[in-house]
Amino acid sequence: xxxxxxxxxxxxxxxxxxxxxxxxxxxxxxxxxxxxxxxxxxxxxxxxxxxxxxxxxxxxxxxxxxxxxxxxxxxxxxxxxxxxxxxxxxxxxxxxxxxxxxxxxxxxxxxxxxxxxxxxxxxxxxxxxxxxxxxxxxxxxxxxxxxxxxxxxxxxxxxxxxxxxxxxxxxxxxxxxxxxxxxxxxxxxxxxxxxxxxxxxxxxxxxxxxxxxxxxxxxxxxxxxxxxxxxxxxxxxxxxxxxxxxxxxxxxxxxxxxxxxxxxxxxxxxxxxxxxxxxxxxxxxxxxxxxxxxxxxxxxxxxxxxxxxxxxxxxxxxxxxxxxxxxxxxxxxxxxxxxxxxxxxxxxxxxxxxxxxxxxxxxxxxxxxxxxxxxxxxxxxxxxxxxxxxxxxxxxxxxxxxxxxxxxxxxxxxxxxxxxxxxxxxxxxxxxxxxxxxxxxxxxxxxxxxxxxxxxxxxxxxxxxxxxxxxxxxxxxxxxxxxxxxxxxxxxxxxxxxxxxxxxxxxxxxxxx
Numbered sequence: 275x276x277x278x279x280x281x282x283x284x285x286x287x288x289x290x291x292x293x294x295x296x297x298x299x300x301x302x303x304x305x306x307x308x309x310x311x312x313x314x315x316x317x318x319x320x321x322x323x324x325x326x327x328x329x330x331x332x333x334x335x336x337x338x339x340x341x342x343x344x345x346x347x348x349x350x351x352x353x354x355x356x357x358x359x360x361x362x363x364x365x366x367x368x369x370x371x372x373x374x375x376x377x378x379x380x381x382x383x384x385x386x387x388x389x390x391x392x393x394x395x396x397x398x399x400x401x402x403x404x405x406x407x408x409x410x411x412x413x414x415x416x417x418x419x420x421x422x423x424x425x426x427x428x429x430x431x432x433x434x435x436x437x438x439x440x441x442x443x444x445x446x447x448x449x450x451x452x453x454x455x456x457x458x459x460x461x462x463x464x465x466x467x468x469x470x471x472x473x474x475x476x477x478x479x480x481x482x483x484x485x486x487x488x489x490x491x492x493x494x495x496x497x498x499x500x501x502x503x504x505x506x507x508x509x510x511x512x513x514x515x516x517x518x519x520x521x522x523x524x525x526x527x528x529x530x531x532x533x534x535x536x537x538x539x540x541x542x543x544x545x546x547x548x549x550x551x552x553x554x555x556x557x558x559x560x561x562x563x564x565x566x567x568x569x570x571x572x573x574x575x576x577x578x579x580x581x582x583x584x585x586x587x588x589x590x591x592x593x594x595x596x597x598x599x600x601x602x603x604x605x606x607x608x609x610x611x612x613x614x615x616x617x618x619x620x621x622x623x624x625x626x627x628x629x630x631x632x633x634x635x636x637x638x639x640x641x642x643x644x645x646x647x648x649x650x651x652x653x654x655x656x657x658x659x660x661x662x663x664x665x666x667x668x669x670x671x672x673x674x675x676x677x678x679x680x681x682x683x684x685x686x687x688x689x690x691x692x693x694x695x696x697x698x699x700x701x702x703x704x705x706x707x708x709x710x711x712x713x714x715x716x717x718x719x720x721x722x723x724x725x726x727x728x729x730x731x732x733x734x735x736x737x738x739x740x741x742x743x744x745x746x747x748x749x750x751x752x753x754x755x756x757x758x759x760x761x762x763x764x765x766x767x768x769x770x771x772x773x774x775x776x777x778x779x780x781x782x783x784x785x786x787x
Contacts, residue, residue: 278311278333279342286310298346302364307343307405308335308357321562321634324612329633331357341365342475377699405442440665443471447661448572451654455569456555464551470576472715479653486652488583495580497587501536503530509591511601530604530617537588538619544585549576549628554635559643570643570650572657582651587621589647591641592618596644651776714739714746718756725757 284308288300302310312330315321335353337343344350346361355362435443449470453461461467481489491494497505505530545553552573559566574582595601596611605613619636622643643650717731732753736743747753 278318278658279337281314282337282342284362285314288363293361298361301346301361304334304356304358304362307362315634321638325634327357332356332633333470338362341367350462354721370501400780404778407692414460417676419683420700422577433670434662435665441472443472443668444475447664448475448657449632451657452552452569452572455565455572456552456559464547464555465472469548471578471764475575477696478575478577478582479658481579482653487586488579490579490583492580495583498536501533502587504533505587505591508601509594511595511598527604533591534617538617543621543624544577544581544588545574546577546581549573550623550625553623553639557635557638560638563646566642567646567653570646571652573652574651575654586651588618588622589643589651592640592646593647611644614644623741710770711742711746714742718746730755 276693278373286302287310288302291298291301306331312325312327313775315325315330315333316323333344335355336343338355339353341350342364343362344365346363348365350365387759432578456464458464478488478492481491483489511526553570556566556569556573559569574585577585590688592614594606596614601610604610608616616638620633623641624638659732676705714732714735719737719768720728723731732743
């Protein structure tokens with residue numbers, strides 16, 4: 275969006291035009307805008323020469339609706355742009371939309387849960403341990419040194435990880451890897467991570483057949499048999515195992531139309547509305563082939579299993595049809611590859627609100643999917659290995675020797691040590707109250723703000739953090755010290771008040787002559 279707007283504003287010629295006996299500076303005709311933008315889209319590597327003039331007009335309608343352009347009277351907000359001689363101009367304000375920031379040196383890293391944290395009421399001393407005495411022979415076998423008898427040691431068993439724990443580890447480490455692949459400071463800019471289902475990730479990673487296709491636990495969500503037969507017929511043409519070869523001409527086109535009609539009636543695209551921004555973010559990485567493949571691998575792992583399976587079968591069929599020279603043409607006017615992209619791009623990727631450039635963005639992503647579907651729709655082996663190693667580490671038994679608190683399996687971290695539950699709760703309470711107390715003190719001692727503003731802020735602080743406020747101001751007297759009462763000055767004494775008592779007013783003679 276931003277790239278096309280910048281190119282259009284820079285490349286669109288502006289000149290003086292006349293309309294109804296009046297001249298307008300720095301404007302352009304609608305037909306001129308269509309010519310210019312169509313040429314820019316055709317030469318742009320993100321869109322290519324397949325962009326039609328009709329698509330360009332649709333994009334300019336979006337430009338008029340979103341105030342990228344306006345008519346010469348300053349009107350905008352409707353999609354009534356036509357390829358004619360009406361005059362338009364650029365608004366003075368910037369129409370660019372904010373987009374996710376690329377990562378900097380201090381990027382936020384998603385933390386995965388640590389299942390070794392103590393629960394309430396438990397401590398290290400209550401962990402199940404088993405005393406073991408190791409002789410020199412056992413020690414030599416394990417450590418390749420013979421030093422004789424060694425001190426007694428005990429095995430400290432890690433907490434057993436439940437299936438829910440493992441699923442959460444998969445989710446957190448997968449999202450962390452996705453954030454790194456996209457190069458973002460935070461995934462919050464493109465994804466609501468709370469809506470990511472950890473069960474879907476684990477099912478997509480492990481429930482697969484020999485071909486790498488997802489196997490569904492709920493068989494009611496499978497594709498209908500007749501659709502599978504139709505897809506296999508075109509994907510394996512002319513050797514079709516499920517159906518006998520027909521004799522009438524145009525059979526393959528009828529089968530293709532049946533498949534297109536089925537996928538077109540879906541209420542939601544295969545990549546889902548929720549993950550639309552994630553997949554659009556990948557488009558910026560297409561020039562870096564390996565990065566784009568990795569990002570799409572991880573993103574497709576987040577999909578519901580039924581969506582992932584349908585995507586695998588559909589894209590594989592599209593790729594095979596595109597490269598099958600034995601299959602008769604499915605269209606008289608459009609190449610087979612272009613037909614595949616046009617027919618299925620919308621059922622693979624689109625936004626819920628029909629955002630601008632949906633059609634062009636989907637076509638670009640679907641083309642990349644077709645060319646690299648074997649790598650993209652497979653389980654990322656590096657991610658799977660790292661998660662499995664981490665889970666094994668969490669489940670590994672520790673060896674602790676008498677008089678030592680170190681872990682024999684892994685060296686202990688030098689920056690922390692394990693504490694009890696009571697001390698943890700005390701540190702959490704004091705750690706959160708100290709900065710609040712400092713903030714309250716700053717408000718109380720600030721002499722640059724007015725008394726009225728100070729009272730207002732203190733009242734608001736008292737309402738939000740009553741415990742911290744009560745420690746600083748235990749009694750009303752301690753609070754009143756901040757606002758000493760001002761002594762009102764006495765009015766000046768009038769001297770004539772002491773000379774005579776009050777006399778009623780008498781009319782006197784006028785001095786006017």
